[in-house]
Amino acid sequence: MNETQIRELLETAGQDIAAEPIDADSLLAASRRSARTRRLVQVLSVSTAVAVIVALGIALIPRGGDPQKPSTEPATEERLAPPGMRLVGMNGVAVAVPEDWGTNQTRCDVAVKDTVVFDKGTYRSCPISPPPDSSSVHLARASSLPGEYWKAQVDHFKEVDGMRVGVAPVRPVSCSAEIKLACAGGPAGAVVVAGKDVAIWAQSRDESLVRDLLASVQLIPDGYTAVPDVAGRPEGKARETLEQAGLRAPDEVVCRQSDGGPWVEMCSDVTGSDVPQGSVVPGGSEVELLSSPSQFSPSARLLSERRLEISVYGSSSCPDRPDSIDSAGNNQVTVHLSQQGGRICTADLGPNRSIVTLPADIDTGQPISLTLVLAYAASHPYSAVLKPPAPVTPPSPGATRRLPCTRDDLAVILGQSGPAPGTSLRTAARSWVDSRDGQRYVLTDKTANEAYALILESDGTPSVIFTLNRWPNGGWAVDAFGECRR
């Protein structure tokens, strides 16, 4: 069923509902009465409260927020910030920033676009000059390095939403070798909420913008929370962090794989969330955890006959090899790998491939949840879902194949008598191509990461095929070896 069909069905079903037009005038009259009653109740409530407080002789401490906020208001961010702005925050404190500002858009820890920056207080020493027009708002713990810097700049205090706020006046800042934030140039100022362990500073060429941004600092209203930083955490920890912030995550982490053909890249630690860090959202909202494979993440692919091929990057002389493979029901399988080899291991990052046979209870016709546990990073397992390959459509009668020898014709796999996987193409060709006999090799079916090398006899007949992978250094290396069937 597609969108058009469901729209048509719902439209038909909707027309079938005998809903009368609402009498807008009557509803308006009823709404006015209701609004008057609501205001009267609020006035009476406030009057009663004030009377009680005065009678008890208790000082009334002004509180932030809108006491008249009805509980039925939509829990949307739009009503929290002025139009065109959004709230970002941490530790219960928020600041309103323009809606089109990104989050953590930095290079070498310096804002390169108008952005919100969650500053961890650790900076890379690669000095660059920020674009002269970029503006930024930074949030950090008051007890961190930049927080301490701004605390020292505070020259007076004020009360905001019942909290004591230190104010560092807006003034031009000069670059400092110690504090990266001060190298942004242009006027900057800060507010420090020590009670919440939050420091917020803003910098911009536009001094009035800095003042406006800092003036918008407020407490995050009850019922709302800021999306915490989950990047770099294992799934369990990231989930726990979200829950502590009063948020929840769907059962599965979204692994943003590239479309790499049969090889499926595997994800490990969470790299972020679909709602940017710091966004102020209603408590209990659902936030998706995201992960992305890195250049050196393991990958896996299903082979025929219940076999699974795993590729991990590591030392070529001490490769990671499977120790055990366990199934945990529901088509979930876990492969544990440990490093093999001698005492001396080359410090390269070569692809090491292994083939394992899947346990008997794994259904290869259904998606398989694969978890890979590397011995040196057992607390950061990789995971991916492997889907069964689509059924192969047989070539139509009379169709010609571009190559007389392809992967389908492989007689021998994985170099039982050929070059070892990982051998560079140049080395393999030196051993296997005898130019004196008129042999030569050609590269074919080349994609970004895979290719075939065909060894042709003097009459052009292919005799041997190498499947190749591109290595991180850009060179081609043998992946598998085969002899073409005659």
Place this chain on the structure above:
Amino acid sequence: MDTDGDFTAYVAARGQTLVRSAVLLGWSLPEAEDHVQTALMRCYSNWDRVTAAADIDAYVYRVLLNALSTSRRRKWWGERPTADLPETSVADAADQVAVGAAVRAALKRLPEQQRTVLVLRYFADLTERQTATALGIPVGTVKSRLSRALTELSNDDHLADLPGNRSTP
């Protein structure tokens, strides 16, 4: 700003669709009318906020969903006296069942979360972002729930047998 005029115009333009949406979400017509009126009255009392919101429809639907869920919490829905027999969830002869009843029955078989995004997106015609705003969930979640809902409905035999459903070859 003419609050009363804007409110009246909005009610005239959207009132019926709101009621029908509530029915498709599982309420009877009288209940749906009551809840929509309650929601609209609440919106009127904060109409300046409604119009200041980035998206009025998303705001109003959020209020309506709040009203519906509050109503559900207050009442016990296990048994209700009714003059009419409840709709059967199984159609004996699909081609004799009205499309509307079949669709409503199919919607009832969906999990509530999927039903809500489906009605908001494809009946109330909210965008994915508006739907996300109305429900307080990420856009990605709206997409995944829609996808699952469409899959569920595609597998619904009673809908597949409908004469007007072109999903069958």
